[in-house]
Amino acid sequence: MDVIIPIFIFSLVLLATFLVYRKLIIQRQISFIKNYKFPETVKSKVSEIYPHLDSSELQQVMRGLKDYFYLIHIANKESVAMPSQIVDVAWHEFILFTREYDKFCSKAFGYFVHHTPAEGMKSPIEAQIGIKRAWELSCKRELINHFEPKRLPVIFALDARLKIKNGFYYELNCISSVSDKNDNIQKELRYCAGHISISADYAPTLDGKPAEGGRGCSGGGHYTGCSGSGGCSSSGD
Template sequence: MALKLLVLALIAAMIYRYYKSRRQQEQFYYLNHYQFPSGIRRRLSRKYPQLNDQQWELVAKAMRQYFRLHRHSKRATLAMPSRVVDDFWHEFILHTAVYQEFCQKALGRFIHHTPAESTVQSKSVRRTWVLSCRDEGIKAGQFATMPLLFTIDQQLHITDGFVFKASDFYSLTNEKNSSSCSGSSCGSGSSCSSNDCNDSSCSSCSSCGGGGGD
């Protein structure tokens, strides 16, 4: 009887993992192919009349990236490092029913708005940086490469946009040494301590086991 129960439990666990994986894949596909309401761009065009179709698509791409980071954030706060993407997010949230449906289908939970921040000393900004690096496969020492979310304001010449330098983040990482998240994707190559694994900014370190989606 005990063996039978064990077998049933293993089968149930395998079925659960299969459907969880399938659900995550469906969420990931939905998020990456989502078309935001046209009303967002129409309203923001009054504030950013200089942006063309290609540039608006870049803003939408950055918005998708930000939501994608929440799949690995372990529900920790992620700062918004772009003024234009933050404005886009504000307008999206105003489509309340559509936004709620998007969050549920793309992430399985509601994502509340987080204030935009532009200082590298902010823990939530650094956490967004780490996950953005991981999302784009940016490795340590690539000072000429920065994640889209941290460069889009400069690329689009946004008035009062946020300006970041990759060297600032890497300097902070080196100063903290092993107490910072410095896995192969975003840091100097040292591993996290056990205490660091309680910090969601450390979700890309191999010793923390990585971050999973909801």
């Protein structure tokens, strides 16, 4: 008994020390993401691809990329699907700065974050769970009820707000809707955001049908990717 008590106390102290250390590491990582400045070339490249965006809108894209990295951090190595086409493009451009991106991942997460094509995942369900996770974590960060949302999380609203061609458009009101013809934007496939949390493997588009072929960013029945590049989810080493 005399031996057991000191061992027990030592174990508690060790555990408390570990938890404090872990909390400090997490705070340091979050602070790093918050204060990080992306290479200016990333924004310039995004501007070349989407020349209709002004400087303020480009800044929204970069904030969206930070939002996505926050989600990755919170998810703690669980896959998080990318809800925004424009942010996905910015992520692609950032990855091209290989050394800087590697350094960023090391300081922000403690491991390298891969840009994983949905086709490379173990199953379609894994990809669908990824977008459900992105939705729920985004809602939690922005204090939104993910089952009964009154507004879209920023990263889910960004493509429609910036009128991104072939972007991922989400609606709270699950009624068929198309882009205003006066916007000179092609008809966009819009997703019913209200269905994302209902099921990990079924979230219909606004006409009530599962998403088909490569546009299942709201967890549609046939999820084969959520960007033109075919890659839209994070995975860590």
